[in-house]
Amino acid sequence: MSTVQLEIIHEHIGLLTLNRPEAANSFSLQLLHDLNNALDEVEKNNQIRVLILTGSGEKAFCAGADLKEREGMTEEQVIATVGKIKSTTTRVEQIAIPTIAAINGAAFGGGLELALACDIRIACDTAKMGLTETSLGIIPGAGGTQRLSRLIGLGKAKYLIFTAKRLTSKEAKDIGLVEEVLEKEDFLEKSITISLSIAQNGPIGIQQAKKAINLGYETDITSGLKIEDLCYAKTIPTVDRREGLLAFKEKRKPQYKGK
Template sequence: MSTVTWEKQNEHVAVLTLNRPEAANAFSKQLIADFHKALNDIEEDESIRALIITGEGDKAFCAGADLKERRSMTQDEVVKTVQSIGDLVSRVGHLKVPTIAAINGAAFGGGLELTLACDIRIASDHAKMGLTETSLAIIPGAGGTQRLAKLIGLAKAKYYILTAKRMTSDEAKHIGLIEDHVSNDELLNEAVELANSIASNGPIGVQAAKQAIDAGCEQDLATGLQIERHHYMKTIPTEDRLEALEAFGEKRKPQFKGK
């Protein structure tokens, strides 16, 4: 059985599931390889407009690196494995479709770093999360020091990373790490509802907006406005833009085709 599975919830929304519940869905070499294979398939399916990433079971989203596997590695192998996790997380961050992390349980280390590469994060009420690497005498190595600081601010990121502090869903929402938390029974439905609301919008516009935000967020305002204009211009010649105008005039819901 694959350590990563995926399926379509409907025509435009897919759910990818980390499937090693016996190992807290940790990043083994096999899971990383299976994750890439799943992303290959997802990227080939042009009907997908939003992707939900979650974990199997109700205990863990992803506990990070598989420390049991890592104990037998040489230093060089550890470096390569950390790089492979970082590459995977970055690939998720660069997906053209919006991504939603549905954090169904513990998300520590690389597991939380995976969620940070997603566009939106929601969690179950009982989820715990944190970048706890300094408690293992290392640091986050898959983008955590950078993405967390950009998301919640420099001082808060230092507080959580340097202390290796674990946080509840309430605390994560309070600091802006997640957008909301719900019961575990409601989590997937909440994520699908959110994904559906994204997928109902013009896919070219949604993707262009995501690209503009990501490319411009670290630039000065003048540069950011140029980036925004560049991506706005992608939407002008599309059939979807004309369909939206026609639908508005006819007082109906637009039927977007991603063209």
């Protein structure tokens, strides 16, 4: 059985599930391979407008690196494996469509780094998370030192990484690490509802908005406004833009095609 499952739900929503519940959905080499194969499928499927990433079972989203597997590795193999985790999380960050981390349980180390690479983070009320690598004598190596500070600020990021603190989902929301905390009973259903609220909007507009936000955030405001202009221009000649105007005029829900 694959360590990663990809389903298409509600026509335009992709649900990608890390499927190693017996190992807290940790990053084995096989899971990394399967995850990249699943991302290949997502990128080839033009019908997917939003991708949800979650973990199987109720205990863990992803516990990070598979430390049992790592015990038998040489130093060179460890470095290569960490590099593979980093390149995979970066790939998730750079995918064109919006991504939502549905954090259904524990998200530590590389697991939280995967969530940080997503556009939006939604947590179950029983979830716990943290970048705990310094407690193992190492540092976050899959983008955590960079993405966490950009998301919640330098001081808070340093505090969490230096102390290896574990946060509840409520604490994570209070500092802006996650956007929503949902009750365990209807966690996935409500995560899908949020995804549908994104998927109903113009897919080209959503993708260009993501691009403008991501690229503009890394530069000064003047350059960012120019990036916004370029991304806005991409939406002008589209069929979707004309459909949006027509639907507004006719007081009906637009039927976007991504063209």
